[in-house]
Amino acid sequence: MDADSRLSRWIARTEIPLFVASLVFLGSYTVHVLARGLPDGWRAFWLAVIFATWALFVLDYVVRWRLGGHPLRPSYLRHHLLDTVVVALPLLRPLRMVRLYDAVQARLDRPLLSLYSRVIAYAGVSAVLLGFAGALAVYQLERDAPGSTIRTFGDSVWWACSTLSTVGFGDVTPVTAGGRTIASFMMFGGLALLGAVTGAFSSWLIQIFTRDDERPPAR
Amino acid sequence: MDADSRLSRWIARTEIPLFVASLVFLGSYTVHVLARGLPDGWRAFWLAVIFATWALFVLDYVVRWRLGGHPLRPSYLRHHLLDTVVVALPLLRPLRMVRLYDAVQARLDRPLLSLYSRVIAYAGVSAVLLGFAGALAVYQLERDAPGSTIRTFGDSVWWACSTLSTVGFGDVTPVTAGGRTIASFMMFGGLALLGAVTGAFSSWLIQIFTRDDERPPAR
Amino acid sequence: MDADSRLSRWIARTEIPLFVASLVFLGSYTVHVLARGLPDGWRAFWLAVIFATWALFVLDYVVRWRLGGHPLRPSYLRHHLLDTVVVALPLLRPLRMVRLYDAVQARLDRPLLSLYSRVIAYAGVSAVLLGFAGALAVYQLERDAPGSTIRTFGDSVWWACSTLSTVGFGDVTPVTAGGRTIASFMMFGGLALLGAVTGAFSSWLIQIFTRDDERPPAR
Amino acid sequence: MDADSRLSRWIARTEIPLFVASLVFLGSYTVHVLARGLPDGWRAFWLAVIFATWALFVLDYVVRWRLGGHPLRPSYLRHHLLDTVVVALPLLRPLRMVRLYDAVQARLDRPLLSLYSRVIAYAGVSAVLLGFAGALAVYQLERDAPGSTIRTFGDSVWWACSTLSTVGFGDVTPVTAGGRTIASFMMFGGLALLGAVTGAFSSWLIQIFTRDDERPPAR
Numbered sequence: 001m002d003a004d005s006r007l008s009r010w011i012a013r014t015e016i017p018l019f020v021a022s023l024v025f026l027g028s029y030t031v032h033v034l035a036r037g038l039p040d041g042w043r044a045f046w047l048a049v050i051f052a053t054w055a056l057f058v059l060d061y062v063v064r065w066r067l068g069g070h071p072l073r074p075s076y077l078r079h080h081l082l083d084t085v086v087v088a089l090p091l092l093r094p095l096r097m098v099r100l101y102d103a104v105q106a107r108l109d110r111p112l113l114s115l116y117s118r119v120i121a122y123a124g125v126s127a128v129l130l131g132f133a134g135a136l137a138v139y140q141l142e143r144d145a146p147g148s149t150i151r152t153f154g155d156s157v158w159w160a161c162s163t164l165s166t167v168g169f170g171d172v173t174p175v176t177a178g179g180r181t182i183a184s185f186m187m188f189g190g191l192a193l194l195g196a197v198t199g200a201f202s203s204w205l206i207q208i209f210t211r212d213d214e215r216p217p218a219r
Numbered sequence: 220m221d222a223d224s225r226l227s228r229w230i231a232r233t234e235i236p237l238f239v240a241s242l243v244f245l246g247s248y249t250v251h252v253l254a255r256g257l258p259d260g261w262r263a264f265w266l267a268v269i270f271a272t273w274a275l276f277v278l279d280y281v282v283r284w285r286l287g288g289h290p291l292r293p294s295y296l297r298h299h300l301l302d303t304v305v306v307a308l309p310l311l312r313p314l315r316m317v318r319l320y321d322a323v324q325a326r327l328d329r330p331l332l333s334l335y336s337r338v339i340a341y342a343g344v345s346a347v348l349l350g351f352a353g354a355l356a357v358y359q360l361e362r363d364a365p366g367s368t369i370r371t372f373g374d375s376v377w378w379a380c381s382t383l384s385t386v387g388f389g390d391v392t393p394v395t396a397g398g399r400t401i402a403s404f405m406m407f408g409g410l411a412l413l414g415a416v417t418g419a420f421s422s423w424l425i426q427i428f429t430r431d432d433e434r435p436p437a438r
Numbered sequence: 439m440d441a442d443s444r445l446s447r448w449i450a451r452t453e454i455p456l457f458v459a460s461l462v463f464l465g466s467y468t469v470h471v472l473a474r475g476l477p478d479g480w481r482a483f484w485l486a487v488i489f490a491t492w493a494l495f496v497l498d499y500v501v502r503w504r505l506g507g508h509p510l511r512p513s514y515l516r517h518h519l520l521d522t523v524v525v526a527l528p529l530l531r532p533l534r535m536v537r538l539y540d541a542v543q544a545r546l547d548r549p550l551l552s553l554y555s556r557v558i559a560y561a562g563v564s565a566v567l568l569g570f571a572g573a574l575a576v577y578q579l580e581r582d583a584p585g586s587t588i589r590t591f592g593d594s595v596w597w598a599c600s601t602l603s604t605v606g607f608g609d610v611t612p613v614t615a616g617g618r619t620i621a622s623f624m625m626f627g628g629l630a631l632l633g634a635v636t637g638a639f640s641s642w643l644i645q646i647f648t649r650d651d652e653r654p655p656a657r
Numbered sequence: 658m659d660a661d662s663r664l665s666r667w668i669a670r671t672e673i674p675l676f677v678a679s680l681v682f683l684g685s686y687t688v689h690v691l692a693r694g695l696p697d698g699w700r701a702f703w704l705a706v707i708f709a710t711w712a713l714f715v716l717d718y719v720v721r722w723r724l725g726g727h728p729l730r731p732s733y734l735r736h737h738l739l740d741t742v743v744v745a746l747p748l749l750r751p752l753r754m755v756r757l758y759d760a761v762q763a764r765l766d767r768p769l770l771s772l773y774s775r776v777i778a779y780a781g782v783s784a785v786l787l788g789f790a791g792a793l794a795v796y797q798l799e800r801d802a803p804g805s806t807i808r809t810f811g812d813s814v815w816w817a818c819s820t821l822s823t824v825g826f827g828d829v830t831p832v833t834a835g836g837r838t839i840a841s842f843m844m845f846g847g848l849a850l851l852g853a854v855t856g857a858f859s860s861w862l863i864q865i866f867t868r869d870d871e872r873p874p875a876r
Contacts, residue, residue, distance in 0.1 A: 154396060158402075158403070161399075161406060161407075162387065162406065163824060165406035165407055165410050166385050166387075166410075166604075166822060166823050166824050167382060167387035167606075167824075168387045168389070168605075168606065168819065168823075168824035168825045168826045169387045169388075169389035169392045169826075170387070170607070170608055170825070170826035170827040171389050171392040173826045173828045180811070180815045180818075183815075183818075184818040187818060187819065187822035188818075188822055191822050373615060373618075377622070380618075380621075380625060380626075381606065381625065384604060384625035384626055384629050385606075385823075386601060386604050386605075386606035386825075387606045387608070387824075387825065388606045388607075388608035388611045389826070389827055390608050390611040592834060592837070596840075599840075599841040599845075600825065600844065603823060603844035603845055604823050604848075605820060605824075605825035606827070607825045607827035609827050609830040
């Protein structure tokens with residue numbers, strides 16, 4: 001219980017700073033990829049910010065691993081799985097905002113959003129984040145590759161939209177091994193996220209109409 | 220209550236005229252985009268119709284905003300969100316026909332259509348409207364762009380069908396930034412709408428078969 | 439009641455012959471499209487078979503319209519809608535096998551197939567039929583069109599598979615207005631059918647696992 | 658009952674060896690396809706392994722067919738259908754790991770994984786297996802075909818990912834009749850599998866949020 005409460009206190013205190021750090025990481029990576037004409041001093045500065053925030057995430061991961069008293073509980077492992085993924089791929093770190101929402105809600109008495117709105121909001125924000133991070137990473141890998149069709153960041157965002165919606169026009173596509181690997185994860189991740197949005201939207205629509213239909217007694 | 224009843228009267232009186240105005244808007248925009256060889260006088264006339272109907276929508280929005288006494292109720296905000304979207308993008312204005320259906324149904328005792336038929340009808344009509352408006356707007360932006368593959372309105376409609384069904388052949392695709400922005404919204408809007416159709420259709424099918432199976436006692 | 443029983447007897451007696459006629463129609467249309475090197479006599483024979491079977495369908499439609507005593511009942515209208523569609527597009531006539539299955543089942547005490555199997559079987563057979571009829575019609579329209587990429591019936595079947603599964607590679611696509619119109623209906627029809635298959639498959643899978651999980655008392 | 662118990666004993670004893678054999682089959686087929694520069698002796702060796710393991714599967718199929726006392730029970734037929742498919746297409750043999758999981762679970766008291774995790778795990782592993790086997794077979798058929806766009810195994814895996822997620826970029830596509838046939842099965846098989854994943858994921862998400870919402874009394 002002692003370890004648990006120390007872990008809880010650690011998480012409660014670091015939640016907000018680490019969320020800010022994850023936004024700083026995303027922002028500095030964006031600057032690093034998109035601002036190619038920067039003077040060398042600024043490039044080094046942004047690279048330093050990227051590695052410093054990453055170091056923060058690794059530190060947080062190690063501290064929580066040491067403080068975590070019961071690492072074999074299923075719920076702990078599940079949270080740990082997401083944590084491990086976001087330490088390895090810190091661009092996806094803002095996905096942990098689910099915990100931030102829980103932290104905010106814990107101080108209120110009732111949920112801020114209804115059931116379906118929350119599913120749609122989480123999945124929608126995750127899709128936007130996944131698309132933006134994927135477009136950045138693919139753009140960095142593809143822009144100078146021979147035979148590439150993704151020459152500008154606009155191309156990359158357009159490609160990410162057509163990939164995440166599973167439309168897949170194929171007018172611009174990655175050609176490097178790295179770009180295709182990221183693209184494959186985006187295809188399946190996006191499919192899962194959008195399946196959640198679609199399922200929640202469809203359930204909500206049906207629930208709304210069911211409630212409307214049940215109201216009149218004569219049916 | 221006074222403000223509420225004045226708002227209700229305003230909505231009840233303007234519902235039908237504004238729906239007609241939204242069809243006029245859609246029709247005049249269609250003429251504006253498709254009839255390129257019109258004499259200058261007619262072009263000016265149709266542009267005037269477009270802006271006049273748009274002004275009507277803005278006026279209606281302002282009046283309802285002034286009359287709306289309790290702007291913080293969730294249901295009010297939700298309706299307001301759709302209203303704000305259709306004031307900014309008046310091509311989607313006919314989507315407000317949902318309210319028209321409610322107004323018609325309020326005078327009858329029971330729903331005109333069954334639950335699933337209504338979901339499918341709303342989503343189907345919305346998909347047709349979204350596809351038509353999107354095809355028009357993309358055609359206007361793409362037809363003279365260098366390197367464009369959307370040269371005729373037929374190409375644009377064909378592209379809109381393959382986009383909204385998430386098939387995405389990619390034989391014709393937008394190349395301008397504006398066309399791609401509209402296309403991205405169509406991809407995700409269409410995915411949501413068709414998810415609703417598919418979900419409702421599938422639920423209905425399963426419900427039908429379940430009812431059939433429950434009828435015989437020996438199972 | 440008299441009209442109803444006469445209609446029922448008409449339907450009961452013509453069900454099997456008309457189903458055979460619809461297969462004959464599909465077969466002779468297939469021969470007409472695929473066997474281009476036939477002597478003129480045989481071409482005329484198969485065309486005659488096509489029109490004779492179509493005339494049978496129109497005759498059946500008229501007779502049932504005359505015998506149908508209560509044309510305003512919703513269930514009658516719904517069946518009529520499918521009937522009207524298959525008179526206009528007789529290639530889809532075998533879709534009426536739903537009625538044949540009902541006729542066979544009415545003589546038995548219990549359903550031949552479980553709930554989900556039936557949904558999947560109907561939707562699967564409909565998808566195969568829609569894909570085959572669409573591939574035939576698109577092949578007939580596209581094979582001699584300038585700039586066409588659908589040169590062989592194999593190309594057309596390959597295109598139909600990628601369209602109905604909403605994958606949409608776009609390596610072969612229709613270019614004529616007629617081919618694209620048929621393709622658009624296939625996209626949306628296929629989406630609905632496959633949505634039904636997916637929904638039923640997913641529900642069945644979940645039901646199976648739910649039953650498995652409920653069996654052990656210790657959970 | 659005697660036949661049943663002999664069949665059960667046969668299945669219980671051969672389950673693990675046959676699963677290992679199916680992995681050996683998949684591995685030796687992978688070596689056969691990917692290692693083109695092997696000396697002739699090694700080629701013959703791997704071919705022999707492929708045929709020997711296949712012979713094992715056929716032998717197992719025949720033995721179970723002879724031992725199976727009640728071949729007309731629906732559950733027997735259903736299992737037999739999967740068995741027949743995997744004898745004809747031994748690359749899909751590891752799909753029978755469903756039985757292995759059942760065998761492992763039978764020795765434990767309670768399910769290893771929760772309901773939705775199991776659906777997602779089965780479908781996910783099946784998708785990976787289907788994608789890998791399909792990419793191998795398509796690569797073997799396409800790599801030397803004239804006009805082919807699938808020149809390396811990387812191309813084939815990239816194509817398989819975009820096919821199974823129904824994105825379908827179409828930058829690389831099979832051109833041979835054999836490759837397109839396999840591709841068509843992958844499209845529909847992948848659609849079913851991913852529909853199951855999406856449905857289970859979406860149901861799980863909604864269940865999680867429903868439980869969360871039901872907890873607080875004030876709603």
